[in-house]
Amino acid sequence: MSVVDPTGRAIINGLQGGFPLTQRPFRDAGAKLGLSEDELIEGVRDLIAAGQLSRFGPLWNAELLGGGVCLAAMAVPSERFDEVAGLVNAHPEVAHNYERGHVLNMWFVVSTESAGRIAEVIAEIERETGLAVHAMPKTREFFIGFRVEV
Amino acid sequence: MLDAVDRKLIVATQAGLPLEREPYRVLARQLGLDETEIIARLQSLLDSGAIRRIGAIPNHYALGLTANGMSVWDVVDGAVADVGARIGALDFVTHCYERPRHLPLWPYNLFAMVHGRTRDEIGHKVREIAELIGPAARAHEVLFSTRILKKTGFRIAA
Numbered sequence: 146m147s148v149v150d151p152t153g154r155a156i157i158n159g160l161q162g163g164f165p166l167t168q169r170p171f172r173d174a175g176a177k178l179g180l181s182e183d184e185l186i187e188g189v190r191d192l193i194a195a196g197q198l199s200r201f202g203p204l205w206n207a208e209l210l211g212g213g214v215c216l217a218a219m220a221v222p223s224e225r226f227d228e229v230a231g232l233v234n235a236h237p238e239v240a241h242n243y244e245r246g247h248v249l250n251m252w253f254v255v256s257t258e259s260a261g262r263i264a265e266v267i268a269e270i271e272r273e274t275g276l277a278v279h280a281m282p283k284t285r286e287f288f289i290g291f292r293v294e295v
Numbered sequence: 296m297l298d299a300v301d302r303k304l305i306v307a308t309q310a311g312l313p314l315e316r317e318p319y320r321v322l323a324r325q326l327g328l329d330e331t332e333i334i335a336r337l338q339s340l341l342d343s344g345a346i347r348r349i350g351a352i353p354n355h356y357a358l359g360l361t362a363n364g365m366s367v368w369d370v371v372d373g374a375v376a377d378v379g380a381r382i383g384a385l386d387f388v389t390h391c392y393e394r395p396r397h398l399p400l401w402p403y404n405l406f407a408m409v410h411g412r413t414r415d416e417i418g419h420k421v422r423e424i425a426e427l428i429g430p431a432a433r434a435h436e437v438l439f440s441t442r443i444l445k446k447t448g449f450r451i452a453a
Contacts, residue, residue, distance in 0.1 A: 148358075148359065149358070156351055157351055157353055157358070160350045160351045161348065161350050161351050161352075161353065162347075162348030162349065162350045163348070163349070163350060164312075164349040164350040166319070166334045166337055166338050166341075166349075167334075168317060168319070168320070168330065169316060169317065170318065170319070171316060171318075172316070182316060183316075186314050186315070186316070189314055189351065190314055192351070193311070193314075195357070196354055196357040197353065197354055197357045197358055198351050198352060198353055198354060199352045199353070199354045200310055200311035200352050201311050201312060201314065201350070201351055201352065202308050202309075202310075202311040202312035202349060202350075202352070203308050203309075203312070203337065203340075203346045203348075203349045204346065204347040204348050204349070204350075204352055205305060205309065205345065205346055205347070206344055206345055206346065206347050209343065209344050209345040210297060210305065210345060211296065211297065216394065216406075218401075220400075230444045230445075233444075233445075234444060234445045239445060240445075240446075240447050241443075241445060241446050241447070242443075242444035242445040242446075243440040243441075243442065243443055243444060244440065244441045244442035244443075244444055245365065245438040245439065245440055245441060246438060246439055246441055247436070247438045248400070249400070249401065249438075251444070252365075252438070252440075253444075253445070279397045279400070279401065281394040281395065281397075281406075282394065282395070283392035283393065283394055284392075284393045284394060284395060285375070285376075285379065285392065285393035286391070286392050286393075287379035287380055287382065287383035287391040287392070287393075
């Protein structure tokens with residue numbers, strides 16, 4: 146994409162994983178991308194400043210940290226949509242919430258520090274809204290090629 | 296399971312690594328540990344899957360991939376493992392999960408998140424998935440996000 150310069154493209158396409166665990170990882174990773182150590186550090190800083198990278202570092206797997214993550218969906222009557230969104234979003238455990246074009250029109254992710262808290266948060270939302278919350282926990286995860294190409 | 300030092304490491308890195316020539320040494324100094332221990336712990340957290348990967352974490356929206364489409368599939372139960380593995384290998388799919396059906400409202404048991412620049416582009420990609428799955432998928436839909444109601448990063452308390 147035109148908004149990303151060649152250095153940024155090399156970083157995004159070539160470094161979404163595998164950052165070396167060495168004393169000079171930017172030097173070692175840069176060598177593979179054709180960038181100097183300082184070019185790579187500057188390039189990452191620029192991408193973060195532009196908002197094109199959320200961050201640079203480890204992507205933690207919340208579930209393996211002992212916490213719980215669960216996708217949930219609700220069918221919200223249109224006249225109550227904003228009110229219900231406010232009630233749902235008020236829970237700090239609700240990390241993401243999207244409106245989607247379907248009868249099930251509100252989709253959110255509940256993320257808790259302990260797995261047992263998921264069911265409690267869902268029950269609280271059902272009580273506060275008077276609407277059913279359909280829990281959609283993942284039962285299996287498939288390996289993903291993680292690359293976003295720019 | 297994670298110990299107290301691992302948790303300190305999570306808190307120190309969840310916003311990213313120090314963008315310095317010796318990031319692990321900087322972290323070690325912050326946490327009062329040796330650089331070699333930081334590196335060994337990160338390696339073992341990668342090996343256990345607690346860290347999925349280390350590197351650039353793109354912001355799809357800022358890169359113009361604004362049309363996220365959640366494709367959902369009703370896949371014959373016995374075929375889910377095979378179909379999921381093949382969908383996961385596609386480079387435009389960022390998540391692929393099996394989830395429970397909620398009949399009769401929701402017959403779909405396989406979710407594949409597709410990112411693209413336009414809805415048209417996502418439509419093409421979903422057709423590509425449909426061809427790949429073939430008759431093992433009885434039905435499918437694509438749910439587009441029409442509004443972001445909330446978006447916060449993963450956080451663990453200090």
